[in-house]
Amino acid sequence: MAIKSQPQSPLPSPPHSVKICHKMAETPIRFGILGCAEIARKVSRAISLAPNAVIYAIGSRSIEKATKYAAANGFPESAKIYGSYDAVLDDPNVDAVYVPLPTSLHIKWAVLAAEKKKHILLEKPVALNVGEFDRIVEACESNGVQLMDSTMWMHNPRTVKMKEFLSDPAKFGELRSVQSIFTFTADQDFLENDIRVKPDLDALGSLGDTGWYCIRAILWANDFNLPKSVTALPGTIFNKAGVIISCGAALQWEGGKVATFHCSFLANLTMSITASGTKGSLHVNDFVIPFEENQSSFSTATESGFNELVTGWVPIPSQHTVMTDLPQEVRMVTEFSRLVKAVKNDGAVAEKMWPTLSRKTQLVIDAVKASIDKGGEALIENIEAAIIQITRIELLWMGRDAGQTGGVAGAPNNMKMDMLMNMFRNLGSGGFATPNNSNDIK
Amino acid sequence: MAIKSQPQSPLPSPPHSVKICHKMAETPIRFGILGCAEIARKVSRAISLAPNAVIYAIGSRSIEKATKYAAANGFPESAKIYGSYDAVLDDPNVDAVYVPLPTSLHIKWAVLAAEKKKHILLEKPVALNVGEFDRIVEACESNGVQLMDSTMWMHNPRTVKMKEFLSDPAKFGELRSVQSIFTFTADQDFLENDIRVKPDLDALGSLGDTGWYCIRAILWANDFNLPKSVTALPGTIFNKAGVIISCGAALQWEGGKVATFHCSFLANLTMSITASGTKGSLHVNDFVIPFEENQSSFSTATESGFNELVTGWVPIPSQHTVMTDLPQEVRMVTEFSRLVKAVKNDGAVAEKMWPTLSRKTQLVIDAVKASIDKGGEALIENIEAAIIQITRIELLWMGRDAGQTGGVAGAPNNMKMDMLMNMFRNLGSGGFATPNNSNDIK
Numbered sequence: 001m002a003i004k005s006q007p008q009s010p011l012p013s014p015p016h017s018v019k020i021c022h023k024m025a026e027t028p029i030r031f032g033i034l035g036c037a038e039i040a041r042k043v044s045r046a047i048s049l050a051p052n053a054v055i056y057a058i059g060s061r062s063i064e065k066a067t068k069y070a071a072a073n074g075f076p077e078s079a080k081i082y083g084s085y086d087a088v089l090d091d092p093n094v095d096a097v098y099v100p101l102p103t104s105l106h107i108k109w110a111v112l113a114a115e116k117k118k119h120i121l122l123e124k125p126v127a128l129n130v131g132e133f134d135r136i137v138e139a140c141e142s143n144g145v146q147l148m149d150s151t152m153w154m155h156n157p158r159t160v161k162m163k164e165f166l167s168d169p170a171k172f173g174e175l176r177s178v179q180s181i182f183t184f185t186a187d188q189d190f191l192e193n194d195i196r197v198k199p200d201l202d203a204l205g206s207l208g209d210t211g212w213y214c215i216r217a218i219l220w221a222n223d224f225n226l227p228k229s230v231t232a233l234p235g236t237i238f239n240k241a242g243v244i245i246s247c248g249a250a251l252q253w254e255g256g257k258v259a260t261f262h263c264s265f266l267a268n269l270t271m272s273i274t275a276s277g278t279k280g281s282l283h284v285n286d287f288v289i290p291f292e293e294n295q296s297s298f299s300t301a302t303e304s305g306f307n308e309l310v311t312g313w314v315p316i317p318s319q320h321t322v323m324t325d326l327p328q329e330v331r332m333v334t335e336f337s338r339l340v341k342a343v344k345n346d347g348a349v350a351e352k353m354w355p356t357l358s359r360k361t362q363l364v365i366d367a368v369k370a371s372i373d374k375g376g377e378a379l380i381e382n383i384e385a386a387i388i389q390i391t392r393i394e395l396l397w398m399g400r401d402a403g404q405t406g407g408v409a410g411a412p413n414n415m416k417m418d419m420l421m422n423m424f425r426n427l428g429s430g431g432f433a434t435p436n437n438s439n440d441i442k
Numbered sequence: 443m444a445i446k447s448q449p450q451s452p453l454p455s456p457p458h459s460v461k462i463c464h465k466m467a468e469t470p471i472r473f474g475i476l477g478c479a480e481i482a483r484k485v486s487r488a489i490s491l492a493p494n495a496v497i498y499a500i501g502s503r504s505i506e507k508a509t510k511y512a513a514a515n516g517f518p519e520s521a522k523i524y525g526s527y528d529a530v531l532d533d534p535n536v537d538a539v540y541v542p543l544p545t546s547l548h549i550k551w552a553v554l555a556a557e558k559k560k561h562i563l564l565e566k567p568v569a570l571n572v573g574e575f576d577r578i579v580e581a582c583e584s585n586g587v588q589l590m591d592s593t594m595w596m597h598n599p600r601t602v603k604m605k606e607f608l609s610d611p612a613k614f615g616e617l618r619s620v621q622s623i624f625t626f627t628a629d630q631d632f633l634e635n636d637i638r639v640k641p642d643l644d645a646l647g648s649l650g651d652t653g654w655y656c657i658r659a660i661l662w663a664n665d666f667n668l669p670k671s672v673t674a675l676p677g678t679i680f681n682k683a684g685v686i687i688s689c690g691a692a693l694q695w696e697g698g699k700v701a702t703f704h705c706s707f708l709a710n711l712t713m714s715i716t717a718s719g720t721k722g723s724l725h726v727n728d729f730v731i732p733f734e735e736n737q738s739s740f741s742t743a744t745e746s747g748f749n750e751l752v753t754g755w756v757p758i759p760s761q762h763t764v765m766t767d768l769p770q771e772v773r774m775v776t777e778f779s780r781l782v783k784a785v786k787n788d789g790a791v792a793e794k795m796w797p798t799l800s801r802k803t804q805l806v807i808d809a810v811k812a813s814i815d816k817g818g819e820a821l822i823e824n825i826e827a828a829i830i831q832i833t834r835i836e837l838l839w840m841g842r843d844a845g846q847t848g849g850v851a852g853a854p855n856n857m858k859m860d861m862l863m864n865m866f867r868n869l870g871s872g873g874f875a876t877p878n879n880s881n882d883i884k
Contacts, residue, residue: 042751176688176709179621179702183718184746231676233692234820235700246618246698250675256688258677260621260702267618267718269746269755272725274716276625276709283714283727285741286755293753299727304626304711309484311735311769313711313728327753378676378818 030056037100114139173279214261232371472498479542501530544643556581615721624652656703
């Protein structure tokens with residue numbers, strides 16, 4: 001990301017003594033971190049701040065690097081420092097791993113982690129393609145471990161509030177279109193050296209990086225129904241090594257719903273969603289990372305029209321602000337750890353919603369990539385085939401769940417999606433507060 | 443437009459005695475209005491409020507309708523009421539006509555008006571296709587009358603301020619992408635009976651209506667350089683009569699600049715522009731008709747990045763508010779009347795910038811329509827051919843101007859566009875005020 005260049009300073013650390021005491025009572029989930037990625041600094045802090053998780057270990061190919069990283073980022077004294085990823089996976093006390101490695105390494109290390117019975121919080125994009133991701137999913141399934149991707153904004157209480165608006169037939173009506181943009185201006189060093197421009201590391205480039213969020217946002221607004229077609233937009237830009245650094249696509253659903261997105265490393269930081277429904281519309285300009293950590297806003301309008309002479313709007317759109325006590329990445333770690341704890345301590349089956357959302361996002365990425373490779377040809381059959389494949393996997397999952405929860409196996413696809421969506425809608429409920437000076441959604 | 447249904451009430455009228463006195467001293471431009479369109483109510487008020495214009499006549503196919511309309515909209519007592527459009531054009535005291543007729547009638551009445559030496563303020567879309575528009579332009583040229591389309595937001599002082607930001611290499615850098623949306627939810631009566639869904643009246647449907655504004659915004663952000671390709675997006679929706687009621691397109695320029703737009707009659711009022719440059723970005727959510735008449739806002743950001751842990755933005759985008767003493771449509775009438783007065787009283791040649799912008803907008807509309815008709819095929823050669831044609835027309839115009847202004851005939855195309863752009867940038871300068879509580883662009 002376009003981080004302002006500043007000297008690395010220790011993370012704001014939680015009051016350890018209090019926290020350890022509190023966490024011991026709750027048997028926190030013990031995290032191992034694979035690698036010393038920049039993004040892992042933020043997630044390490046989130047693990048520290050989550051009430052049900054602790055940093056237990058970090059592994060790097062260089063033990064010196066790991067030691068330095070742990071010190072620079074305020075890791076607890078007790079944290080194990082390992083000179084390899086394998087050592088983290090072999091530590092029997094590690095419950096879960098956070099995997100911020102380059103995408104090309106996900107399949108190797110996520111599959112291995114699953115085989116070592118470690119639950120997995122996986123950076124996005126989850127894989128180089130859905131085939132690789134399915135191997136990760138299968139490894140997690142067979143080993144009974146939880147899998148979740150690290151798409152933090154999904155866990156922001158604002159996201160829940162926005163979804164409430166989009167799901168309200170009286171306020172938003174039926175979705176008609178979504179436009180999403182995520183760009184940032186990468187500097188020369190990034191464009192030459194970052195892993196996200198290297199074909200052997202993050203071969204999906206800006207599509208896998210910022211495009212992931214746009215596609216997730218579009219699917220999220222569409223209740224995770226896959227589009228019937230995906231068409232790359234003209235104007236894809238590649239670097240010399242053939243990695244995408246700017247692109248976009250148009251998506252289309254039955255019934256005339258449409259979406260577009262644009263993602264790139266070449267334009268000033270922009271993170272927008274505009275969703276228009278038959279009755280309402282929604283705008284947000286910082287959907288991935290809010291302007292401020294502890295509060296975030298969005299605007300909505302319902303049944304917008306004009307005054308009599310068409311010289312102004314009636315009503316004027318409303319601005320909504322949602323406060324959060326815990327940053328979105330802390331809420332993500334907390335939710336992941338809650339699911340892990342249910343599997344580890346209460347014998348629950350690993351939650352299937354999160355890997356389903358990951359898979360659908362990856363599937364659309366694959367379709368965009370394929371359309372780009374074919375010069376902008378619409379990919380309809382591929383997506384439909386993929387929907388069938390997803391349905392099969394979901395049925396398998398639902399079949400397993402059914403044995404425990406009392407039978408939804410064989411339910412029609414929309415019922416299953418309803419279940420998933422209800423689970424999703426319930427996430428984070430009660431976890432937000434609205435300041436007095438904002439216009440809350442009525 | 444999606445006007446709230448309210449009983450029609452008289453327009454807020456200007457203090458006539460004062461105004462007439464003031465206007466007589468200035469020899470105001472005398473407007474004739476062709477037809478009793480709903481949009482003409484707003485423009486009639488604008489003519490009343492403009493310091494250099496007066497409503498002189500109105501003509502309708504029914505004199506009763508015209509009489510009722512003039513009374514309901516507070517027309518001056520002196521206004522002539524005619525039972526035909528021809529009668530307005532035959533009145534030697536009418537200087538200029540405002541033409542809000544259905545698009546299919548533009549060619550007949552605009553050409554006739556030009557032949558009767560009436561200057562023309564023409565509703566958008568200016569024609570059903572660029573061929574028709576060229577006949578209107580040629581009639582205006584040969585008869586030495588001013589032509590301007592009625593795209594009101596172009597005359598808002600906010601538009602000038604936004605353009606200043608987009609033109610600033612230090613604050614915005616080089617444009618990379620533009621996304622524009624203009625939708626509104628038409629009710630059943632509109633979808634069945636409005637002229638904008640009738641193939642014999644406004645055959646361009648939502649593309650000609652709301653799409654016009656999106657395309658204008660995209661061209662405006664691109665300094666009116668035409669794209670090298672135009673590709674319709676999948677998901678066009680037609681009504682039973684084959685008129686477009688929802689569509690979109692992707693546009694592409696040399697050097698990787700891209701744009702998309704979406705326009706429709708099927709989703710809640712949304713009017714957005716998001717422009718991203720190498721250094722900055724701009725958002726506006728009410729670009730066609732501001733939320734409020736006398737002030738309007740937009741947000742900008744320059745060199746956006748994140749704080750050290752990537753948990754917030756540095757800096758946070760700025761909100762800008764621009765006040766206007768005169769509504770945008772009044773400023774449009776004032777500017778048009780100023781140009782008419784220069785031709786009428788000072789022997790000036792009619793201004794060529796406005797018809798050039800109309801023509802380019804119409805040209806892109808034609809390309810989108812053609813791409814829709816061809817099932818989403820990219821239209822590259824057509825646009826390039828059209829650019830050559832535009833260049834020829836501009837050269838002709840410039841050649842004429844050159845005789846008077848000291849010679850830009852034969853100047854390269856970019857020089858001519860620079861001239862046009864400078865003229866455009868100067869419009870409205872000095873006409874805005876910024877309130878104390880806003881963050882003005884520094």
